[in-house]
Amino acid sequence: MRLLYYNSDGDFSLTEFFESNIPKYAILSHRWGAKEVTLADLTDGTRKKMACYGKVQFCGEQALHNGLHYFWVDTCCIDKSNAVELQEAINSMFRWSQNAVKCYVYLSDIPKRKREASDRFSDKWFTRGWTLQELIAPKSVVFFSKDWEQLERxxxxxxxxxxxxxxxxxxxxxxxxxxxxxxxxxxxxxxxxx
Structure with a gap:
């Protein structure tokens, strides 16, 4: 499993673990945008120029806030150009979500002023197939608005x-x-x- 490690200098780096020694980690659940940060973007250094970089950065900061140095974001922790790795990741995603200490759900359609619990269900995140396992598998799910404000507080x-x-x-x-x-x-x- 590939994880991102949030460094003390506010940056993060890729790390890889085998099943027997995976540290505690958080995951980001989100809907993909037009151009997401990929594994290639992380390795070639172009990630900070990308519009979706904020999602990855926020996940690392929130994980650190929760006492976790490691976090997982599907768009950049899986090499989608490698068919074998992609298949293994798809088969492992439910378990990876289940083993996460925290799952941060980014509801990109919900502005912070719309904080009622019923409003969160209007986000397109709830209509996506891949997000269902990220809702039911983790032990702890925390919802955030598009402005990164925690919703249920x-x-x-x-x-x-x-x-x-x-x-x-x-x-x-x-x-x-x-x-x-x-x-x-x-x-x-x-x-x-x-």
Missing amino acids: RETTRKEDQAYSLLGVFDVYMPLIYSEGEEHAWPHPRFLTL
């Missing part, structure tokens, strides 16, 4: 209510356990597909 009296207040929106039934803490209150992303 709302003011509540109790931390767990940040999750519980959205149960009706997602048509999820689950017991409320106020002593479990905010990180355990969020339902697993697979419930969001019901």
Whole structure:
């Protein structure tokens, strides 16, 4: 598995790991634009001039904010010109998403002023085939607007209510356990597909 390593100088580099020694990492889930940063763009140094470079940069910064130095972005961590590598990556993507500590979902159609939970479903990300596994496989999914503002953070009296207040929106039934803490209150992303 190829991962990006976020360096202390604010840049990142490609690293490669075998299944037995993969470090903790985050992934970016997004819709591809017209010109995405590819593996070739990373190796030839043209990435910083590209419009979509911001997505890769943000993923690295957010991963570091969450205590992770490694992150994975499909467009530039897979050599799509190598048919064998591409097939192996496609067969591994669900597992890679499942093993990620965090999945950052970039909703490029949702501006920061449109913060209601129901608005996020208007993003085209929810209509794409490849993003489904990135919604249901990871242990933790965090949604960001096109301005990179985290969407689900709302003011509540109790931390767990940040999750519980959205149960009706997602048509999820689950017991409320106020002593479990905010990180355990969020339902697993697979419930969001019901």
